Amino acid sequence: MQHLGVALIGHSFMGAVHSQAWRAVGHAYDLPARPARTVLVGRRAQAAAHAAERLGWQDSTDDWKSVLRRDDVHIVDICTPGDSHAEIAVAALEAGKHVLCEKPQANTVAEAETMAAAARRAREQGIRAMVGFTYRRVPALALARQLIAEGRLGDIRHVRAAYLQDWLYDPRAPFTWRLQRERAGAGALGDIGSHIVDLSQYLLGDTIDAVSAQTATFVGVRPLADSPERTGQVTVDDAAVFTARFTGGALATYEATRYATGRKNALRIEVNGSCGSLAFDFESMNELSFYDAAQDAENTAGFRRILVTEPGHPYLEGWWPPGHGLGYEHAFVHQARDLVTAIAEGTDPAPGFEEGLRVQRVIAAVEASAADGSRYTRIDRHGSV
Template sequence: MKQLGVALIGHSFMGAVHSQAWRTVGHVYDLPARPMRTVLVGRRAQGAAHAAERLGWQDSTDDWKSVLRRQDVDIIDICTPGDSHAEIAVAALEAGKHVLCEKPLATTVAEAESMADAARRARAHGPHAMAGFTYRRVPALALARQLIAEGRLGEIRHVRAAYLQDWLSDPSAPFSWRLQRERAGAGALGDIGSHIIDLSQYLLDDTIDGVSAQTATFVGRRPLSDKPERTGQVTVDDAAAFTARFTGGALATYEATRYATGRKNALRIEVNGTCGSMSFDFESMNELAFYDTAQDTGGTAGFRRIQATEPGHPYLEGWWPPGHGLGYEHAFTHQARDLVTAIADGTDPAPGFEEGLRVQRVIAAVEASAADSSRYTPVDRPGSV
């Protein structure tokens, strides 16, 4: 079996999750190629070496450019802050490597455009690029997309989506790179809002046409983690709320915040159509609520719960017997499976960088609307992409 060497760049929270996925995927699925945890890259050599040993990587380095020259590396997996995504991804694609890049794709539309252009050029001679919008690969949500594509909901009228966390609700929580515009690009809007923007467009197979938005920054300065007597200025949003129109006519509402006390990772989405509705809450990630108007008879109308754990449901053929639920990490394993399969088949993985750019343009439109008194702002759609 052909081997695919993986270089992981970044080894904090997201790097650890990706490591688990690369460790697991070959044991769960019968893959057309075998991914190998070849080398881990960190900012400091000692830290990278320690992380490589702990996470099961064969080698480590503090020089990401060096891994692009290695013949035993086929895939570059980018888990760094957003300000480095474009430089690493473009260089990797030009070096002939496949690329998996965490969301959001970049910090600006211009950077995302350069990445999408590089992916388009690279595709002509083999390398593929994938954007890491992992919630697409939660089985219940993949099943929801199937139901919508089959017309089970009819004509889509409404989408309402929210991603709620609370890890910044304490004003004394320390300053981090996620609160710096130059490193993160946007705050809650880019960090978690990007997920629900992508997820809604994925479920409907449609694009957001325009938005009307508000954003807020609740705590302007936070203590530095290494020097708590000093503070750093927060230059991104803490929360964003906006309405939107889809090209197909559906009306949508979105909320992203890191100040929803009591909510740790509450990604929620509901879609209403002329023939039915579906609703999902990540805090019950193995369940999909489904309502069919054709069954609205006899005084027993209401949503029914689908346990998305059957072998015939998306991604479940490799896992446990029905009723034995999956968790957060498993969607990343599914992502690794899909990327390896696409590379082996020579097909474009989804979502590609073009779809990541589409999300970046919505983020830019939301920020522009919020800066202009919530004025309705069309999403930019250059004809080249």
């Protein structure tokens, strides 16, 4: 069996989640190749060593470039802030390493274009690249994609998507790198809005054609975590709302905010078609609501609740008996499975860097529309804003 050594770059929140995925994927699924947690990379050697021991990695280092020279590393998993994604991903691909990069793919369209070009060149050598829009791999959402692709909803007319969190609603919450444009690229729009942009395009199998947007920054300065008497300037959006039009004609509304008091991780999406509708809320992640206009009787019409835990549902063959729900971490296990399978079979994983670039172009269009107040900012077929 092919052996795939993984180098994980970054070991905070996302790094810990990815570590769990790499640990669990070989236990849940019969894989065509065997991934190994080979080396963990952090900014500080001692912290990286402690994290590697805690998270089960064989080795650690504070030099990410050194792992690109290692023969026992085949996959580079990037879990760093967005300002380093392009540099690391391009270098890894050019070194012949497969790449998994956390979303959003980059901080700018230009960086994402550079990454997509590097991925195209690497593909010719059999090297694969994937961007981590993990919600695609929630079983209920994968089932929703199947139902839409099968035509169960008919012609798609509306999409309503929102990603609501509240971790910044208190103005005393400390300043972090996620509030710096030079580190994060964008605020709620890039951090969580990118998820619902990708997810809606994935579900419909269509792309966004134009947007009209507004953004807001509610708290302009925040106390520094290590020096509360000092403050940091917030240079990204706290919330973004926009309407959009899909190439196929569907109309959509989007909201991304980290100020929805009481909402912890409420990713919600509803799709309405000529023959039915689907609705999903990540805070009830094992459920999908489905309305079939053709089959529901006139006096009992309404959404039905599908408990997505059956072994025939997407990704569920590796897990527990029906009725035993999954959690947040499992979508990352599914992501690891799909990447390993694609590498072993010589196919392109999805979403690839071209799809990540499309999301980046939508983010840029939203920011442009919000900045100049334009009714619609178009995204042409080449992705230019």
